[in-house]
Amino acid sequence: MAMTRERALTIDFTACDGHGLCAELLPELVELDEWGYPVFRATTVPAGLVRDARSAVAACPMMALRLTPAPAPDRAGPPGGTARRERTPEAGLR
Numbered sequence: 444m445a446m447t448r449e450r451a452l453t454i455d456f457t458a459c460d461g462h463g464l465c466a467e468l469l470p471e472l473v474e475l476d477e478w479g480y481p482v483f484r485a486t487t488v489p490a491g492l493v494r495d496a497r498s499a500v501a502a503c504p505m506m507a508l509r510l511t512p513a514p515a516p517d518r519a520g521p522p523g524g525t526a527r528r529e530r531t532p533e534a535g536l537r
């Protein structure tokens with residue numbers, strides 16, 4: 444039986460223009476902060492949302508979103524993945 448590796452949503456904030464298309468296409472995982480920049484509710488994409496996540500990645504006009512294999516649990520970084528931690532709900536600064 445083949446295992447499907449989890450996917451992770453990451454963002455390059457240096458490329459993001461903050462217009463929020465990703466939050467419209469993937470509201471289950473992305474919301475916007477008060478400046479219109481995306482904040483991930485979670486970076487690991489549930490299997491049922493991978494298709495929508497791919498659509499959001501493809502639609503991002505700045506190519507700032509990426510869908511990558513999730514890090515292995517023993518190598519996982521802090522919550523929020525490569526997203527800036529101060530923009531994650533886990534960081535508690537919202």
Ligand code: SF4
Binds near residue numbers: 461462463503506
């Ligand atoms: S769609 Fe892309 S450019 Fe627009 S807010 Fe989302 S990540 Fe940023």
